[in-house]
Amino acid sequence: MTHEREITEPVDLCLPSGRLRPDAVGWSRRPLHHANLRGWGRNKRWEYWGIVTPTHVVGLVASSLDYAGVHSLYVLDRATRVEIDRNVVVPLARGAVFPPVSGSGAVRARGGGLSIAVDQGPVETTIRATAPGVEVDLVVPLPAGHESLGVVVPWSTRRFQYTVKDLGRPVRGTLRVDGVEHTLGEAESFAVLDHGRGRWPYAVTWNWAAGCGPGRAIQLGGQWTDGTGSTENGVFVDGRLHKIGDELRWEYDRADWLRPWRISGARVAVEFHPFHEKVARTNLGVLANETHQCFGHFTGWAATDDGERVDLDGLVGWAEEARNRW
DSSP, X not given: OOOSOBOOXXXXXXXXXXXXXXXXXXXXXXXXXXXXXXXXXXEEEEEEEEEEOSSEEEEEEEEEOSSEEEEEEEEEETTTOOEEEEEEEEETTTTOBOOSSTTSEEEEEEETTEEEEEEEOSSEEEEEEEETTEEEEEEEEOOTTXXXXXXXXXXXXXXXXXXXXEEEEEOEEEEEETTEEEEEOTTTOEEEEEEEEEEOOSEEEEEEEEEEETTEEEEEEESTTTTSSOOOEEEEETTEEEEXXXXXXXXXXXXXXXXXEEEEETTEEEEEEEEXXXXXXXXXXXXXXXXXXXXXXXXXXXXOTTSOEEEOXXXXXXXXXXXXXX
């Protein structure tokens, strides 16, 4: 069992002063935090949707770093390995809209020919995005009883992050690439949400791994939570979250990102086998990022709250390292 405190009632993330509210620290099975961030300059707000189908991988990012909006739309053809990657930086994040509660309200981002519109409701989320050569029109239902993992990570009362990792959502709709339409069916496609709100240190590195399959999903994080008393680890079985409170050991080769990754702890023993590496680099002086996101398959197991080992063989998703100066 995790040592962290489970939050079961709605709570503001911040005090009126803008500092972290102490009773907001913990984790939840559904979005309960109201991200009432104040001030300017260190606030980070983002929505990342990762979608995996038998033929494609799609990634959408709408983000505000206060002094810049960094938005993107990415498509990988799994058969040909051809990538389409549309990125835009908007000064002062002009026009970007982010709701204070995950799963409720509208997300908007626009600039440089890229447009992202996400509308979230209690039964489904719609995702529409366009960029040169790409159109996305998706519906992501929210199954009854489906749980997500919300966590507040406290570096201090002035620096903290609230994240929601929502894995294994069914998705349907259409993806159009260079005029060719691809239909997504709920039976073989899934969506993952990374919702983030917080006030970050200037330089930080994180690991993230997410894998999904029928009735199972695995969510693992590392580095950025180390020493905070909070983790973002969990295994999902038939939509039910089993929170894992251990810090995990990540082993991978930074000289060869396509070699197998190993992630382990008392309740986790996972290997990740990449089939493709996506590299993203940004260097705008004060703002810099280098991310290696590998897509692939998982093997191994993770233990539920009662000690049952869940077989993770065959789950599809990604593992990444991101280094940020922001």
